[in-house]
Amino acid sequence: MSPLANSHPYFRLSNQQSHGACLCGSPLLSQFHERMMADVSRRQFLGGMAGVMAMFAGLHAPSVLSEQPKDPNAPLLLKNLRLFDGNGGPLRDDVAIRIQDGRVQALLSAGAEPGNAKVVDCGGRVVMPGLIDAHWHTTLAAISQLEAMTADPGYVHLVAAREAERTLMRGVTSVRDVGGPSFALKRAIDQGIVSGPRIFPAGAMISQTSGHGDFRMRHEVPRSSGAPLSEQERQGVAVIADGEAEVLRRTREQLMLGASQIKLMAGGGVASVYDPLDSTQFTERELRAAVEAAGDWGTYVMVHVYTPRGIQRALRAGVKSIEHGQLADEESVRMMAGEGAWWSLQPFLQDEDSNVYPDAARRESQRMVAEGTVRAYEMAQRFEVNTAWGTDILFSPKNTHNQLRHLTKLTRFYDPLTVLAMATGRNGELLALSGPRSPYSGQLGRIEPDALADLLVVDGNPEQGLEFLNDPDNNLRVIMKAGRLHKNSL
Template sequence: MKHALAAALWLAGSSLALAQDESFPILFTNVHVFDGVNEQRIENANVLVQDNLIVEVSAEPLAVANARIIDGGGRTLMPGLIDAHVHMAITEPIADLRDNFDWMYWGATSTVEAEKMLLRGFTSVRDAGGPAMGLQKAIDRGKAVGPRIYPSGPVISQTSGHGEHRHYTEPHPNFEGSSPSFFNQHLEFLADGVPEVLRATREALRLGASQIKVMAGGGVSSSVDPLHTVQYLPEELEAAVKAAADYGTYVLVHVYNDESILRSIEAGVLSIDHAQLMTEVSAQAIKDADVWVVPYYSLLGLDEETVIKVLGPLSAPKFLEVQAGARNQMKLLKEFGIEKVVFSTDIIGDPAALTKQNDEFKYRLEEWSSYEVLLQATSKAGELLALSGKLNPYPEGPLGVIAEGAYADILLVDGNPVEDAMIMTDYENNFDLIMKDGVIYKNTLD
């Protein structure tokens, strides 16, 4: 089994040398269970794990032969966290990765950061574009350590769209005689017109995407697409949606403005990512269509001086415009009663910034309750991941919940995050146990 492979990996000196793979049951006792769904915790509960699944959750004592017993000491037992918009392979600036390093460097650095992400409590992520399929396979086969990854594969972008990172004089990768080396690293595909969009979508699926990522509007990190732009014609977006649907999965889009949001919804997109520049118009459309919204608010922690210094004169104004819309977006989502909101961070290009991933809880608490934010990071995110249908790489059980038959992705948290989710920001001191797929990667209780 894969657990035996995982156990054999831990080398002396590794930060995960103490990862424990149990062939016998694990019984958590004396815990208060936040199941990822209900606001009231199950007090003084017991949770039984066998292999990689939760097999019983009970308020009554459980007698299990040969079980390893872990006394939670009154801590909160809850589902592992889910970040629904990450880029596991873009852990350093895109320009450096593009121009100064080859794919071996990408793989090595992303593996290091994947382990750190798991130790921040994130047991599952949806990768929203990039060459994460190899990392996913390495983790699943026990050759690397990190969260479960739902990969989108290369992002699909129109020419001069948000997936456009060529130098000014660099030829188009789809034109005869050009050298598409950067694009062959499976970061992004440029596709124009229905036939090319269909080909790019199917190629991403061939590479192992569990859902498809399309750039449908302007963005910050690219230099040739202003925020106001609407990207892809309706028929191009519909082509990606239909091709994904033929494989039983869905499309998520990068968008900020109303026009891009509305066009995406009309095309059948199920996941609207970012959308900080939305107004009441698209809020109503999102509500009516009952689609998912995946915003990020960690950008609220950056001051203007830092933004200008880091992003430079071209991208900084765009970032500041998105930042200015973020709090208004939160208010609109609450005002319109939009409940399909999922936790995400979209931190790219900087390992130091990635250490602030859990700060996302802090900013969401400006508008949502602790319970609501926890839902966004657990069961609601799990529902979103499940939209990949038959392409779901982890079909044995649900994610984001503590329930019989669910994957054994578990945190033991010191305190009650349902009442105060701020404790989730201090993962080093407050996460006393981290389990993914029935394997313990951190345990301060023994």
């Protein structure tokens, strides 16, 4: 790296962990994806999608291979258990769960006969739905900023695939990807080439010029109307759209590629250099263009935004999910509740999991967001807003293993069963907003007849607390996705 790059403010955070406020506007994203996606494009040219998928070949988990029955569709009967069904109610100990063909076939009485099903004795443990992270960057979480800039692109792909497996082995069976080219990894997981959670992809983040997803360098500005797209736009990290016509085009392109929902940048961020935290991005007409295009395909728009003005503008345009929003005021929260929108909050608390910034301005923005987080959870409850849980871990390989710690923190604001319901049944309702664009057919986040059989058997009592989730290696005894046992240490 040149001395100029070493002195540039973009590169001063390369060795620091990154979590605690959204980093999707970090200029280093362009460096990362120019390298990673260029390799994907080369492989697609040389060998089609098979060339890309070959990068993942052989990354199956030994635990999966060792635990799978000869007939993965053979029925299972889970007995001797306490059931948390994802609805937030008290645990039940009067049921058994029959699984077949990847779904919950029935909830039976505790003494039900197994018939032709293989019996799994849960030893009196709690059975709960698989967890859902509603704000996850599948390809960006486990790679450091420095590695993203300098590593071989194949290495970056392998890290993403490995982290997908680790995510599943933490009990997170579904994620809503909120920006970036996750389509190939999703396909590899769905085809069984690698192990990982279900992915609801948003594709490229859509940003206005100078917005939170404009990753160009200063020397690339200005751009004429006929100029080619930037590298990060061509590779599907983020796309710049100014005016209703461009927003329509970029939204429709992501839908064409398979997005289950659309992500727009409607305000500034903490980590970004060019767009201040208090900035409002996209006009209401531009936001509405994306909302209408997504609605025509039966799905919805989510927006990155923090401020009351940005939140209210997005809601007036018909946006269904507010990502972050920690600076919301009462009027904004009342409006969210009245519109039935979702508030996708993350516990940004300026604690051990937070970003470390070298400059006072971003540290002050971070402090404002942390203080707003406490107010946000209080107002979300007071005004009964639909609230989702997510983590937004970015460029932090040392922090991904603490993914579930970002869930247990919420017991500061809610009782444990309410928190668990948020990360299962309630997040499943949010995923269902994708409607016909959902990649998966069936109910997620709940254990009920005909729901997808994503479930965990745990050592721990969620009626008393969720600390057991901080050690998933030891406390998650069974991890099942679509009826397939990815872990069984009973």
